[in-house]
Amino acid sequence: MTSPTSRTVTVRPASGAADSRTDLAIALQESGPQSGPQSGRTALVLHGGGGPGTVANIAAHLAQTHRTLLPTHPGWNGTERPEWLANVATLAELYLDLLRAEGLRDVLLVGSSLGGWAAAEMAARDTEGLVGALVVVDTVGIVVAGLPMTDFFALDARGVAEHSFHDPERFYVDPASLSDAERAGRVANMAALRALAGDPYMHDPDLPGQLASIKVPSQVLWGESDRIATPEYGRVFAGLIPGSRFQVIERAGHLPQLEQPAVTFAAIDAFLAETESGS
Numbered sequence: 001m002t003s004p005t006s007r008t009v010t011v012r013p014a015s016g017a018a019d020s021r022t023d024l025a026i027a028l029q030e031s032g033p034q035s036g037p038q039s040g041r042t043a044l045v046l047h048g049g050g051g052p053g054t055v056a057n058i059a060a061h062l063a064q065t066h067r068t069l070l071p072t073h074p075g076w077n078g079t080e081r082p083e084w085l086a087n088v089a090t091l092a093e094l095y096l097d098l099l100r101a102e103g104l105r106d107v108l109l110v111g112s113s114l115g116g117w118a119a120a121e122m123a124a125r126d127t128e129g130l131v132g133a134l135v136v137v138d139t140v141g142i143v144v145a146g147l148p149m150t151d152f153f154a155l156d157a158r159g160v161a162e163h164s165f166h167d168p169e170r171f172y173v174d175p176a177s178l179s180d181a182e183r184a185g186r187v188a189n190m191a192a193l194r195a196l197a198g199d200p201y202m203h204d205p206d207l208p209g210q211l212a213s214i215k216v217p218s219q220v221l222w223g224e225s226d227r228i229a230t231p232e233y234g235r236v237f238a239g240l241i242p243g244s245r246f247q248v249i250e251r252a253g254h255l256p257q258l259e260q261p262a263v264t265f266a267a268i269d270a271f272l273a274e275t276e277s278g279s
Helices: 056-062 088-101 114-125 157-164 180-197 207-211 231-239 261-275
Strands: 005-011 024-031 042-046 067-071 107-112 131-137 218-223 245-249
Touching: 005 088, 024 056, 024 088, 042 056, 042 088, 042 114, 056 067, 056 107, 056 261, 088 114, 088 180, 107 114, 114 131, 114 180, 114 207, 131 261, 218 231, 218 261, 231 245, 245 261
Parallel strands: 042 067, 042 107, 107 131, 131 218, 218 245
Antiparallel strands: 005 024, 024 067
16 A cells, blocks of 8 residues: 555546536545555545545545545635535546546445435436445435434534434534634634535435436444434435445444444445445
């Protein structure tokens, strides 16, 4: 495994000829085997509203066996978000364009929260064999009657911790303890999240129907203590993807990779061992 390297990829949106979409630079970290018989499949790891740091350990784990790409969504961590990038469906199209630009096929998609939504949209929209498998972790993107999602934008820092973690005291960060730059960065990331997923709130009305078109092996993981979107919501999401595997991670909330990394990684590894055994 190589040490992570940072680079920028300029992506030309395939659908941009008929509208105002222009080339966009995407910052990403790359790690894992680069070439040779042990290089394995490429994994694209997509983060949620908290930024790439929330899935960095997933990328590091997968990099032991996969060439792994971890992009920063445009608008997060000081990166540019053009006005035309205004919903998750467009973000999914952008990342499909990234796979084309990199000459990749049969890619393993792993996404957490908002990143899981984008990954699911990618798998649903792919008609070229770009996507080979899908893992989503405590994702959003649909509306389930009787199981409303928490209004994330209405929560203060304490509320975010209490709704997101099984053990909120362990992960709560007092905003007063942050530097001005750190607080500004969080505000900017929240603004980017609101721009992509604020209206309609945390869902795509077309996604439930699109999920039925996903043909690749799929796994849905969910923290048992998630109060942003409950495990019952997760079961409904998984049920919309033909043949998907659903698993609850105990003693974890919305980010089980942070609270229960060993259990989360073991679940992903078991899924990959089964679905990649023939590749």
